[in-house]
Amino acid sequence: MAGFLTKCVLDFFIAFGVVLGGTLLGGVAAVLMLEPPTTRMLLVAEQIKIWAIVAAIGGTIDPIKVIESNLVEGYISPAIKQIMFIVFAFIGAQMGTTLIHWICKGGTNS
Template identity: 35%
Template sequence: MSGSRRDTVHHISRTRSVGISYEDCEQGGGRAMGVIDQFFITLFVAYGIVAGGSIAGGFGALFTERPAFLAMSILADQLKIWGLVGALGGSFDSYMQIEKIFVGNFSPVARQLIMIFAAFLGATAGSISIQWLVQVRS
């Protein structure tokens, strides 16, 4: 009996990883993920990277006895590019889609440009939120 249970657990662990995969998001709700769904996911991932990284960096500054709000303000500006990279998947696939303009296929290009805009918007909103939260005067 324990041998069959071990086989079952092994089978489950091989077929299902921990966490939510991108495929789970596409299948959620019984419909495919559209451009608007991807837009909001990309926007909030970029926002979360900038805002969350800045807040975590502020705690690090507290532990090292540095001015936390100043560190958060500086980190918010520095993490914008990483918010973009993280939200777009960390690869150049988004930028390689632009190459398809020369072939004449505009649909994937437009979709990727929308995702790049969403990442820019999320990263900028995260930075503005942190700047507003800490209100450091230069």
């Protein structure tokens, strides 16, 4: 159980960090290119979210194969674990995107 929880937390923070780091560096690049940084940061945050999830779960299609093969064989527990890893990575990426929205728009949801 400790290994599972550790992997969930790691997936969360890896996805969160990919979104946050990529977006902040995209903002720096926008400043260097004389573009409005907040506009670019909001765009990058949305575009990088799926890649943050992929990076967090391992960057390959293997987790999807694990889900499929275990469900076909009737083993639910390993499939649920893989799904939970993806869910935690998604939550991390979404929280990173939400934080960027708060930073760029001053905390409003519009």
